Amino acid sequence: MVEAACATFTEADLEAAREESAAQARAAVQEEHAGEMARQRAEVLDLQQQTLETLSAKHEGLVEQFCGMVPGLVMEAVRRILANTELDEPMIKNIVSEIIAEVHPGTAGLEVILCERDLEFFEGTEEAFQKKYPGIHFVCDRELHPGDCMVRSRFGMLDGSLSTKLDHVEAMLS
Numbered sequence: 001m002v003e004a005a006c007a008t009f010t011e012a013d014l015e016a017a018r019e020e021s022a023a024q025a026r027a028a029v030q031e032e033h034a035g036e037m038a039r040q041r042a043e044v045l046d047l048q049q050q051t052l053e054t055l056s057a058k059h060e061g062l063v064e065q066f067c068g069m070v071p072g073l074v075m076e077a078v079r080r081i082l083a084n085t086e087l088d089e090p091m092i093k094n095i096v097s098e099i100i101a102e103v104h105p106g107t108a109g110l111e112v113i114l115c116e117r118d119l120e121f122f123e124g125t126e127e128a129f130q131k132k133y134p135g136i137h138f139v140c141d142r143e144l145h146p147g148d149c150m151v152r153s154r155f156g157m158l159d160g161s162l163s164t165k166l167d168h169v170e171a172m173l174s
Contacts, residue, residue, distance in 0.1 A: 034131040069108045071173035075166060084163060089121040096122075099149050099160035100133060108135040116140050 011016075087095075096112060103110060110133050114122070119140045122129070129136050144150070148161035 027040075035085055071170055075170045076174060079166060082147075082166075087118075092118045092121050092147065092149075093125075095147060095160065096149050099151050099158060100129075100136075102158060102160075103151055103153050103155070108133075109154060110136040111139055111152040112136060112139045113139045113144065113152065115144040115146055115148060116142060116150070118144075 025115075039114070092114075096118075100110065100112065112122075119138055122138050126138065141150070144161065148163075150160060151158040
């Protein structure tokens with residue numbers, strides 16, 4: 001009969017084998033966790049990218065919508081403010097001077113058309129305008145509103161009404 005050789009292990013050998021086995025298990029778990037963490041990071045980055053793209057698209061849409069609304073809102077506010085503003089004599093004279101200045105200097109035979117109330121501001125001051133603009137005369141148009149001013153010259157009609165000015169501003173804002 002042949003006797004089989006049995007390996008004998010010491011307590012230290014068993015402890016070393018346990019430690020090696022535990023280290024291998026820890027390494028396998030760490031490797032599995034590292035792979036899982038990398039996969040989750042990639043998913044999170046992908047979700048972040050999708051979220052940023054969605055937010056960017058919505059932001060651009062909102063900015064475009066806002067920019068489209070601003071001119072109308074501004075003009076509505078200006079119209080409401082002007083509707084409640086009483087234009088006094090200095091303001092009317094400034095409006096008239098401004099529109100006359102748009103006509104070529106030295107143009108004779110200007111006809112300044114104002115509403116009845118605004119025309120009263122020029123009574124007695126026509127001579128000052130006559131010196132600067134020979135042949136100027138003032139005319140009443142009952143359909144014009146306070147602050148509206150039209151100037152007719154040999155070159156045509158220049159519309160200085162507030163509504164026309166507001167339309168020009170609104171067109172520039174759009």
